[in-house]
Amino acid sequence: METSHSSKQSSSGMKRELGWYASFSVAFGFVSIATGIFTTYGAVLNTSGGRGIWAWPITVVGQLMVALIFGALAARMPISGYAYQWVSRIAHPIWGWLMGWVSFAFLIVVVVAVDYTISATILPALFGYVATPANNWAITAVVMLLQAILVAISTRITNKVNETAVTIQIIGMIGLTILLFVVGSIAGQLDLNQLFSSAPVGDADYWTFGGVTDAGPFPLAFLLGAFTIVGFESAANLAEETKNPARVIPKAMAQAVLSLGILGMLFLVAITALAGDLTELAGSSTPVATVITSVLGPVVGNILLVLVVISIFSCGLVITLSGTRLVWAMARDQRFPGWQFLRKVSPTRHTPLAASLFFFVITQAVLAIFAGTTDALFSLFSAATLLPAMIYAGTVLMYAIKRKSLPPSQGFTLGRWEIPVIILASVWLIYELLIFRDDSFAQPRLYVAIMIGIGVLYLAYLLIRRGIHGLTMPDMTDVDKTFDADEPVHSDSPGTVQK
Numbered sequence: 001m002e003t004s005h006s007s008k009q010s011s012s013g014m015k016r017e018l019g020w021y022a023s024f025s026v027a028f029g030f031v032s033i034a035t036g037i038f039t040t041y042g043a044v045l046n047t048s049g050g051r052g053i054w055a056w057p058i059t060v061v062g063q064l065m066v067a068l069i070f071g072a073l074a075a076r077m078p079i080s081g082y083a084y085q086w087v088s089r090i091a092h093p094i095w096g097w098l099m100g101w102v103s104f105a106f107l108i109v110v111v112v113a114v115d116y117t118i119s120a121t122i123l124p125a126l127f128g129y130v131a132t133p134a135n136n137w138a139i140t141a142v143v144m145l146l147q148a149i150l151v152a153i154s155t156r157i158t159n160k161v162n163e164t165a166v167t168i169q170i171i172g173m174i175g176l177t178i179l180l181f182v183v184g185s186i187a188g189q190l191d192l193n194q195l196f197s198s199a200p201v202g203d204a205d206y207w208t209f210g211g212v213t214d215a216g217p218f219p220l221a222f223l224l225g226a227f228t229i230v231g232f233e234s235a236a237n238l239a240e241e242t243k244n245p246a247r248v249i250p251k252a253m254a255q256a257v258l259s260l261g262i263l264g265m266l267f268l269v270a271i272t273a274l275a276g277d278l279t280e281l282a283g284s285s286t287p288v289a290t291v292i293t294s295v296l297g298p299v300v301g302n303i304l305l306v307l308v309v310i311s312i313f314s315c316g317l318v319i320t321l322s323g324t325r326l327v328w329a330m331a332r333d334q335r336f337p338g339w340q341f342l343r344k345v346s347p348t349r350h351t352p353l354a355a356s357l358f359f360f361v362i363t364q365a366v367l368a369i370f371a372g373t374t375d376a377l378f379s380l381f382s383a384a385t386l387l388p389a390m391i392y393a394g395t396v397l398m399y400a401i402k403r404k405s406l407p408p409s410q411g412f413t414l415g416r417w418e419i420p421v422i423i424l425a426s427v428w429l430i431y432e433l434l435i436f437r438d439d440s441f442a443q444p445r446l447y448v449a450i451m452i453g454i455g456v457l458y459l460a461y462l463l464i465r466r467g468i469h470g471l472t473m474p475d476m477t478d479v480d481k482t483f484d485a486d487e488p489v490h491s492d493s494p495g496t497v498q499k
Contacts, residue, residue: 036228059225060261062428071250
């Protein structure tokens with residue numbers, strides 16, 4: 001049976017209604033440079049100074065290499081669940097399940113990290129009140145509820161909201177960057193020397209990699225790009241709702257990373273060149289807004305804050321959408337707790353309502369765990385940077401080992417660039433993972449360890465109950481077969497599906 005990727009509706013119950021811009025918007029919206037830069041620029045100033053922004057283009061190149069590999073896999077296996085599906089089918093179901101679980105752990109923490117930014121740093125600056133753990137918790141919970149409702153109601157509406165938000169973000173960020181350069185130049189405020197200043201950190205041992213339990217100042221600067229340029233693979237997680245996914249998704253992911261990388265670098269140059277006293281700016285809770293307000297005035301500064309709120313809401317919306325699809329994909333394969341309930345697709349909404357509700361409840365629990373800590377935002381975005389690095393590293397390793405036995409591509413290949421791309425992606429990911437040896441990441445490492453521990457326990461239960469043979473994945477040619485919403489599907493041998 002041939003898989004019909006151009007049909008109006010896949011037999012899983014999902015509608016194939018997403019085109020190129022919708023796919024691009026999903027990747028762009030998840031990455032969201034407005035969100036990432038606004039959240040982490042202050043941390044980069046405090047750890048790496050003004051010259052820390054030069055880690056950004058290196059990160060972009062590294063993440064682009066990863067995106068190209070993900071694109072090559074998406075073109076061969078355009079199916080919801082991305083890394084979970086790919087590793088399960090190409091390497092081994094056990095490794096694939098662990099990859100899916102780590103992806104789940106990433107998505108539930110990154111949506112909290114993103115939405116928490118609204119309450120912790122933006123709304124206080126916009127409305128002039130003092131942020132507390134209590135009001136941060138309440139506001140974040142409401143934002144997450146709104147996102148969950150949209151995702152549960154309609155994929156089409158969700159993507160329309162995201163497309164609109166992404167369009168606003170693109171126009172707003174381009175306009176803002178140009179305005180900063182023009183006004184700053186006219187006013188004589190542009191100081192390009194700031195781009196090479198280490199203040200407030202100092203020059204001593206600036207370029208060193210660090211010791212066994214501490215990273216040097218410049219390596220820590222990579223967290224700005226590593227936290228921001230992440231999540232582009234969410235476009236692949238909507239493969240079963242995308243028209244011609246094998247061609248559309250690889251292109252959308254690569255274009256999103258490249259455009260975000262260029263626009264983000266220009267914006268960082270503008271902000272840093274106009275920063276004034278870098279040591280004083282590093283003490284601001286909203287350094288980006290502080291610079292823009294000082295250059296363009298409070299009205300434009302507040303407009304920026306509104307733009308960032310829209311961008312962050314869009315980012316959280318896409319994460320919620322991607323998270324529910326991952327839960328649904330694993331539940332469809334009977335590999336997630338409560339799969340009998342979570343695998344159901346609404347016959348009227350064509351959305352996985354149960355998975356949407358489950359994802360919302362779990363993210364609320366994660367919010368409750370982190371909301372009471374004094375450094376909640378740092379812990380959240382650190383965990384949300386470490387987990388995708390692990391996902392990317394595992395997927396790239398699998399691709400490198402299995403590349404000669406992959407299914408044929410349906411729309412995109414790396415061709416003669418395959419080896420250089422693999423090498424660059426591998427070097428980048430090893431370097432990134434080594435940064436997290438720093439003691440400041442103790443809490444994020446603990447979160448990762450706990451989530452992996454929970455996952456291993458459930459995996460052990462699956463193995464005891466079914467054995468390794470019971471985790472065999474359905475054959476790719478059966479992806480678009482109808483899955484009965486009430487009866488379980490068991491895979492008794494490779495390449496077969498039995499009801």
